[in-house]
Amino acid sequence: MKVSIEKKGTLFVHPVFIVGSYNENKVPNICAVSWGGMCCSEPPSVGISLRPVRHSYKNIINSGAFTINIPSVDQIDAADYSGVYSGRNENKFETLGLTAVDAGVVNAPYVAEFPMALLCKLYKTIELGVHVQLIGEIIDVIAEENVLNSNGLPDINQVKPFIYDSATRAYFATGDYLGEAYRNVKKV
Amino acid sequence: MKVSIEKKGTLFVHPVFIVGSYNENKVPNICAVSWGGMCCSEPPSVGISLRPVRHSYKNIINSGAFTINIPSVDQIDAADYSGVYSGRNENKFETLGLTAVDAGVVNAPYVAEFPMALLCKLYKTIELGVHVQLIGEIIDVIAEENVLNSNGLPDINQVKPFIYDSATRAYFATGDYLGEAYRNVKKV
Numbered sequence: 001m002k003v004s005i006e007k008k009g010t011l012f013v014h015p016v017f018i019v020g021s022y023n024e025n026k027v028p029n030i031c032a033v034s035w036g037g038m039c040c041s042e043p044p045s046v047g048i049s050l051r052p053v054r055h056s057y058k059n060i061i062n063s064g065a066f067t068i069n070i071p072s073v074d075q076i077d078a079a080d081y082s083g084v085y086s087g088r089n090e091n092k093f094e095t096l097g098l099t100a101v102d103a104g105v106v107n108a109p110y111v112a113e114f115p116m117a118l119l120c121k122l123y124k125t126i127e128l129g130v131h132v133q134l135i136g137e138i139i140d141v142i143a144e145e146n147v148l149n150s151n152g153l154p155d156i157n158q159v160k161p162f163i164y165d166s167a168t169r170a171y172f173a174t175g176d177y178l179g180e181a182y183r184n185v186k187k188v
Numbered sequence: 189m190k191v192s193i194e195k196k197g198t199l200f201v202h203p204v205f206i207v208g209s210y211n212e213n214k215v216p217n218i219c220a221v222s223w224g225g226m227c228c229s230e231p232p233s234v235g236i237s238l239r240p241v242r243h244s245y246k247n248i249i250n251s252g253a254f255t256i257n258i259p260s261v262d263q264i265d266a267a268d269y270s271g272v273y274s275g276r277n278e279n280k281f282e283t284l285g286l287t288a289v290d291a292g293v294v295n296a297p298y299v300a301e302f303p304m305a306l307l308c309k310l311y312k313t314i315e316l317g318v319h320v321q322l323i324g325e326i327i328d329v330i331a332e333e334n335v336l337n338s339n340g341l342p343d344i345n346q347v348k349p350f351i352y353d354s355a356t357r358a359y360f361a362t363g364d365y366l367g368e369a370y371r372n373v374k375k376v
Contacts, residue, residue, distance in 0.1 A: 002305070002330040003340075008232035010329050010342055011306060012258050012349035013203045013362060014225065037202065037225030038354075039237045040316035044196030047235065047321070049227045070200050073366060080371050117190070118199060126314055128228035128323065133235070135316065141198050142190040152191075153355040154198055161200035162366055163351075166226075167341040169370065174201060175363030178261060178350055182357065183268050 007167065009035075014164040016171070018079055019048060020067035020100070020109045020117070021059035028093050028100035028109035030069065031056040032083025034164040035131065044138040045123055049131040055087040060122060060134055065106035068118040068136075072160040073173055075114060080171075105139045115159045116143035195355065197223075202352040204359070206267050207236060208255035208288070208297045208305070209247035216281050216288035216297035218257065219244040220271025222352040223319065232326040233311055237319040243275040248310060248322055253294035256306040256324075260348040261361055263302060268359075293327045303347045304331035 014034040021029050036048035046068060050057040060066045071079040078096045085092065093100045099112035103119045110117040120136025147158035156174055163172045202222040209217050224236035234256060238245040248254045259267040266284045273280065281288045287300035291307045298305040308324025335346035344362055351360045 001333055003333055003336070005304075005329040005331055005336075005341060007341060008326045008329055009226055009229060010304075010331075011203070011226055011234065011256070012304075012342070012344060012347055013201060013351060015199070015201045035226040035228075037235075038197055038199055038223040039235065039321050040223075040319040041197060042318040043316075045316055046199065047225070047227065068199070076366055077371070080369055084370055116193075116198075116200075124314070124316070126227075126312070126323075128231075128233055128312070130230040131228040133227050135314075138196045141193040141196055143193055143198075145189055145191055148191070148193075149356070151356075153193060153195060154200070156200060156353050156355070156360060159200055163201060163362055164369060165344050167344070168337070168339075168368075170368050171366040172344060173363035173366055174351055175361035178264055178359040178361055180356075180358050181268055181352060182272055183265070 010167045014166055016071060016079055016162055016164050017048060018069040018071055018082055018111060018114065019056055020069055020111060021056050022063050022108060023059050024062055027091055029056055029059060029087030030082045030092055030111060032079055039135060043123065045135050046118060046120060046138055047133045047135045049133045051131055063107045064122045065108040066120050066136055067103055067108045067110040068120065069111040069114040070116045070159060070161050071114050073162050076162060076171060115147045116154055198355045202354055204259060204267055204350055204352050205236060206257040206259055206270055206299060206302065207244055208257055208299060209244050210251050210296060211247050212250055215279055217244055217247060217275030218270045218280055218299060220267055227323060231311065233323050234306060234308060234326055235321045235323045237321045239319055245320065251295045252310045253296040254308050254324055255291055255296045255298040256308065257299040257302040258304045258347060258349050259302050261350050264350060264359060303335045304342055
């Protein structure tokens, strides 16, 4: 028997993206975003939703670029902090002892200490209501060499990303391997 | 030292949404979508990306509605199957022994056996390239009573959702509780 849930943003699972951007003076900023995800394979694109009042929103509109940094469970305090305090009042890289690296291929900084980052050029801006969705074309994906598997792809058990649960406003780790996808693909 | 990753859709973490829709004869269909996420709080909205060739894409465009069903780890085989085979050739509810329930508030079916569902009305259609993003306004969220916590909200450990890892094309469970979010909120 299913019952109605009041909280409309209740959905599993939300990622934790730490979005990097520059302000007009090229001061780097990061902020946590859980409303987002991949949205196109060609051009490879990812969407994040922000309220226009957010400092990062203005940064991204002005600079035309952002990065999505994937923090590890060991970096959860820094990730959480970046979603609470505004870059309008402080340089969060300095507060948190993190290193901003210029992405080069796009006009945005990434976090040196986090295991991986998507480097994105602003591709579309979609007005939805309270939030605006910023869609970035993924120009490059970069990751630490020590988190790669033998195929040169990031290993989830080395990256150790975590999840945001909007129902209880809590974080959870990723867990056990449950087998390969497309397991039912017909063998013709 | 960070290195470039060839595969541009490499990102942690992707959800597993089982999208329910009707065709023009009201035959119910489900398909797995991992490219999506929340995108607005007001109107509460969620985006999913589909290629127009997909049977579900045409269903949703024609019916103006869809559901997002969250499967439990116990239902991983059915979820995976729904992402591989097309509803053009079979009724996947019948194949998988699942029950389609008319959502009532929107013109789409949900999966009775899965622990929770978002009932969505098509709100915007965003052409991005190979994929089109279908944004649904969340009209209601429903969940089984036995997966709710004492606050009446879905408990991630009862729902037991799982994650899709696009790097290795595999599924992973959700893991340990890592503490509350907004832990650094200033107490004014």
